[in-house]
Amino acid sequence: MNVPVNTPVFQGNEKKYLMDCIDTGWISSAGAYIEKFEQGMAELTGQKYGIAVCNGTAALEAAVLALNLEKGGEVILPDFTIISCVQAIVKAGLIPVPVDCTADTWNMDVSQVEAKITDKTRAIMVVHIYGLPTDMDPIRELARKHNLKIIEDAAEAHGLTYRGEPCGGMGDASIFSFFPNKHITSGEGGMIMTSDEAVRDRARGARNLFFDPERRYIHSEFGSNFRMTNMQAAVGLAQLEQIGTTVKRKREIGAYYQEALQGIDGIQLPLPRTEYAENIYWVFGIVLKDPDRNADEIMKKLGEKGIGTRHFFYPMHKQPALLKEGCCPKESLEDSLYPNANYISTHGFYIPSGLGLTREQQAYVAEELRKLF
Numbered sequence: 001m002n003v004p005v006n007t008p009v010f011q012g013n014e015k016k017y018l019m020d021c022i023d024t025g026w027i028s029s030a031g032a033y034i035e036k037f038e039q040g041m042a043e044l045t046g047q048k049y050g051i052a053v054c055n056g057t058a059a060l061e062a063a064v065l066a067l068n069l070e071k072g073g074e075v076i077l078p079d080f081t082i083i084s085c086v087q088a089i090v091k092a093g094l095i096p097v098p099v100d101c102t103a104d105t106w107n108m109d110v111s112q113v114e115a116k117i118t119d120k121t122r123a124i125m126v127v128h129i130y131g132l133p134t135d136m137d138p139i140r141e142l143a144r145k146h147n148l149k150i151i152e153d154a155a156e157a158h159g160l161t162y163r164g165e166p167c168g169g170m171g172d173a174s175i176f177s178f179f180p181n182k183h184i185t186s187g188e189g190g191m192i193m194t195s196d197e198a199v200r201d202r203a204r205g206a207r208n209l210f211f212d213p214e215r216r217y218i219h220s221e222f223g224s225n226f227r228m229t230n231m232q233a234a235v236g237l238a239q240l241e242q243i244g245t246t247v248k249r250k251r252e253i254g255a256y257y258q259e260a261l262q263g264i265d266g267i268q269l270p271l272p273r274t275e276y277a278e279n280i281y282w283v284f285g286i287v288l289k290d291p292d293r294n295a296d297e298i299m300k301k302l303g304e305k306g307i308g309t310r311h312f313f314y315p316m317h318k319q320p321a322l323l324k325e326g327c328c329p330k331e332s333l334e335d336s337l338y339p340n341a342n343y344i345s346t347h348g349f350y351i352p353s354g355l356g357l358t359r360e361q362q363a364y365v366a367e368e369l370r371k372l373f
């Protein structure tokens with residue numbers, strides 16, 4: 001049997017809306033679907049504005065630029081995340097300060113954040129990891145106390161809530177990705193969410209070369225072309241209409257694995273819930289408990305059975321790009337500060353959990369995995 005790690009599913013108005021773009025000729029970055037998609041995401045998250053861009057990495061870059069943080073300032077972020085986070089910080093002339101994750105939620109260990117705050121700290125970037133949110137109350141408390149901005153990476157968190165509050169609604173600037181393995185896809189795509197007009201305007205500027213709104217072809221600073229097309233927004237809007245069903249289905253997939261993999265001694269499963277959230281299983285991650293085994297070995301064996309898997313993220317403090325740049329404070333690169341990120345990045349991997357997954361495929365994955373322990 002062949003079980004890919006993800007297959008996207010289009011069951012709603014995707015085709016209809018997309019054909020409408022082609023039929024009417026509205027195919028570039030102007031068009032009604034962009035505004036509808038932006039408004040729809042604003043409603044989902046409780047933010048006032050959405051600014052659609054071409055991918056989640058661009059959304060992070062635009063979000064950091066939009067906050068207009070003083071160059072040379074420090075931004076605290078999780079060590080266990082995607083490179084896009086650290087890159088957005090460095091590209092804006094800011095200094096990333098990583099924090100280890102917890103061993104069970106794989107999210108940033110919020111109890112370690114305060115010790116990292118200095119008089120240069122300007123913002124905290126939180127990233128909701130693999131389907132569970134960061135514990136936001138302590139972060140918001142610190143942000144208030146130290147007058148810091150919150151950048152919220154909700155690229156894996158469409159439809160997730162923290163104590164009932166939507167993820168993507170808790171940052172001064174929040175972002176989403178709409179890559180095909182996310183809960184809402186537009187092929188490629190991303191969005192910045194904010195309720196602050198100044199942030200909205202700067203994010204729009206960053207998306208479109210900081211064109212002077214009064215006189216075209218005059219530019220107040222360097223931006224990028226991060227525009228999303230109306231065609232992408234058409235698909236994204238159709239996907240957004242189904243977010244409720246998608247989250248329900250992903251939770252069913254997660255619950256099935258929880259049950260089918262229960263009791264295997266050598267593996268740690270994702271937490272189905274915490275005190276503040278219920279997992280939406282962006283992916284279904286597994287961590288090997290035996291330090292002497294590693295993810296590559298298991299992934300290879302599953303691959304031989306036709307089962308797709310992916311590695312966990314690789315810690316930021318060990319990224320060759322970051323070391324080369326010399327842009328991270330030396331003391332932040334100390335390997336012993338990150339035991340959890342180090343462990344899960346070598347002992348963690350995720351198994352197929354896309355919306356296209358069938359019960360038979362899931363049963364097969366669980367059975368083959370069980371055989372390896």
Ligand SMILES: *Cc1c(COP(=O)(O)O)cnc(C)c1O
Binds near residue numbers: 081155156177179
């Ligand atoms: C997917 C993802 C991104 C980047 O999104 P792209 O659209 O692939 O550029 C950023 N942050 C997190 C946490 C992600 O999972």
